[in-house]
Amino acid sequence: MPVGNATFPPMHPVPGFRLGTASAGIKKPGRKDLVIMAFDQGASVAACFTRNAFCAAPVQVGKAHLRDGADIRYLVTNTGNANAGTGEGGLADARRVCEALAGLAGCDAAQILPYSTGVIGEPLPVDKILAALPAALAALTENGWDDAGLGIMTTDTRPKGASLRVEIAGKPVTLTGIAKGAGMIKPNMATMLGYVATDARVDNALLQEMLGRAVERSFNRITIDGDTSTNDAVTLVATGASGVAIGPGERDDFQRALDQLCRALAQAIVRDGEGATKFVTIDVAGGATSGECLAVAYAVAESPLVKTALFASDPNWGRILAAIGRAGLADLDVAGVSVHLGDVLIADKGGRAPGYTEAAGQAVMDEEEITIRIHLGRGSAHETVWTTDLSHDYVTINAEYRT
């Protein structure tokens, strides 16, 4: 049960960036589960990968290919199998997929980045993937975003996309992206798969720097269950087809658009979080450092007691105070801390706010979208994190589905 009635938005094609989707029958026959993305020589590519030490084979291969400085030409993604926890055999499997695609497409295997998502610990069904590569290549089109959005899903209940047209240096530039993810979501970098393309021209170093910033403010600020996946990756491709070059004079405009796009995709993942019935914004201000704002935000966002109270629409502010109190801040003066539910001041000076009424708190908790605002009263740092509640459906989904 996702939060809200989000529809897949109209997706502006990105000149020079094509997508092809096919069914390889990896987990379910007939399900779209293989996506190829292609772009011409000269495009710039930036990527952020999971920091999980048990990172999946495709992540290891993809990082090596990017490090080699190869001119990346293709991204290939399968769902239904994560190719993670598969040891040396998994690395060989990921390389076999790249080599087969390179053979069909007439490029080098090192010019391909592989991605996998799905069950951990099962051998990748390489033969099924190789058999479906020609169909995915044949389907390549600049209008392939909708099918690709479906083709990268696992426990997602709906595809997630965002698309922007902005003007930079007086000319139109397009940014379009898709993402998947519903569980094992605690980004560090980003616990999901995300693909963003733009027709701006940006050199690799600047592209990587700007992607890093955007991810830090979007995918790295969401948590569903505190579990960082083994397979996360966000990739940004700049085809340059618009002829708009991003230099020092244009980078702020481009960064703003990229931030907006990544935030929309990250929030779409939270709204579709496993078992989610609430979309929760946790806004922590007044910290001495960003780090302590995040420590408090995540302590609240990941507290099973806060999350079950959110599921019950219970304005249980005592659990919020308890989570703040255990976030590990040195010498926190609780008398300086205030907590708002929406616009309602519920707690200050270490206890319930004098004017607070249960009815006012209940009205906020009854909403599907809830903001918890915490002021720590000891500095000027500010951070925002997005999360969901913890419902019976989360337990059901994860007691039945094998990641």
Place this chain on the structure above:
Amino acid sequence: MPVGNATFPPMHPVPGFRLGTASAGIKKPGRKDLVIMAFDQGASVAACFTRNAFCAAPVQVGKAHLRDGADIRYLVTNTGNANAGTGEGGLADARRVCEALAGLAGCDAAQILPYSTGVIGEPLPVDKILAALPAALAALTENGWDDAGLGIMTTDTRPKGASLRVEIAGKPVTLTGIAKGAGMIKPNMATMLGYVATDARVDNALLQEMLGRAVERSFNRITIDGDTSTNDAVTLVATGASGVAIGPGERDDFQRALDQLCRALAQAIVRDGEGATKFVTIDVAGGATSGECLAVAYAVAESPLVKTALFASDPNWGRILAAIGRAGLADLDVAGVSVHLGDVLIADKGGRAPGYTEAAGQAVMDEEEITIRIHLGRGSAHETVWTTDLSHDYVTINAEYRT
């Protein structure tokens, strides 16, 4: 649904330590909810309190009374209301309870340690407590452990006690204790209430040092939901009535007995964890430091994905690897990590162990008591943590009960 069929053990009285239980009607009429413990002048008292910054009013008052070096004579505990998140008014209420008991008992208010557990954020019903103090005082007896075990419960489904008779320096010494706690359990110090008494004679400084060690190896090694409570306290009283003095020659024997008792109480809390269907031991060896063993143990113990797999009796070792991988260990070489479920080697060298079969893993997961053994392959540190699964009942209990 607690794990196992634990019965309340026979409780050896501790000479010089008396307990009285009464019904104050704080939350439910007729329920035992007020416990007084009393001991004569000259007893030593040590206590460890929660490190939650939003610690409850009775914790603040109790710490101040202990710091004042007063000769503590009484412990007074109510359930049904935590007197936490109650600001200045809460402190005044905790002091009023101490003053009233002091007046009845003929001692100073500073010689009393107050404890509360239950709902956070509601004003303490002081009048109800004061009205029941005489009944609790009248009930004081060295055989009062069973009633007191019931009197300190909140969402617990059964009382938790442990009792030992050991020989130290050739003479018998008794250690007896009770504890409560089922949710909001992630000790830092200890997320619960625990009371232990002994008739050994131990000076205050040594008693505090030994309690600190025992708590570090017991209550500080359990987690149910990662949420550290606002009210935790473990208190150890040494009446000295046995005439056995604990000095340098006896401290190892006494520490061993105290460790055993505290571990039994801590494990009893885990077995009665909210919604628990499994009792899980997470044993991490081969770390470079204790700290990194604990980081891995808690990452696994608190992973909602691992916990829901445990609930489903699913030998989903991929989720265990993913949790180890995100525990934040610098330069973790996953090829050196091995994971056993019980005695079954399930993963090594970054993937599934060659001889592993799903049937072997399933047989372990079907048990009610499960040990996950992780070897990090990079040092000689070793730590053990105890936890539970995450079930539908956990969500139900916490979506319905207001802590």
